[in-house]
Amino acid sequence: MSLELNDVTLTYPDGDGVVTALDRVSVRVAPGELAAVIGPSGSGKSSLLAVAATLIRPDSGRVTVGDVDTLGLRPRELAALRLSKVGIVFQQPNLIPSLTVVDQLLVTEHMRARSVREARASAMETLAAVGLAGKEHRHPHRLSGGERQRVNIARALVGRPSALLVDEPTAALDHDRGARIMELIEEATRTFEVATLLVTHDTEHLGTVARVLEMRDGRLRALDPA
């Protein structure tokens, strides 16, 4: 299931005028593909993720998640779509201190109203896929920064979304942990056949990423492979 933005424009009010955060942006990410977006601060990367996640409705253009065209959907329908088809990895893991690793995933799985048994099986499978087998019953304070980021990624994937949106995943990590997290996101993208759109300041870990795009002043363009 792919993620597609077609001719998307987003403006914010700015004094008497507007600032154009996204300027006729089009991009399609295929299932199992990772597209990384780089660009300076203020270029529109966060806006791109928010629109792709259907958290902000663009002024014009079309966002398609999986096989669903989101254009005419009501807020309640969008919320249901996000729950079933969109995984978001925020920069900070924001784990709940009192919950074990597996329970961090089950909180959202229960919201999807599946059986406890099915939710648990999916949580355990996802944790194993991100390298956390054996750590399912730990609390966050007993995990490293890299492991907390793995839980964050697993939590976004546990509902098997069509689209995975990732915001600056390496920002809080040292070089080696950052590199491993990028590898993990690439691998999980293939394993779960999710369309992944990742934004980052950090060009250091993009060596293995096949598709890199650059955002400048709200315009998105493909960078030629190095």
Ligand SMILES: Nc1ncnc2c1ncn2[C@@H]1O[C@H](COP(=O)(O)OP(=O)(O)OP(=O)(O)O)[C@@H](O)[C@H]1O
């Ligand atoms: N809520 C808002 N109201 C008004 N202007 C905004 C708002 N959010 C973002 N902007 C403006 O839209 C443009 C794009 O911002 P955006 O946050 O998407 O960029 P970014 O590349 O994610 O930056 P950063 O890396 O600093 O987060 C900037 O000019 C910013 O000032």
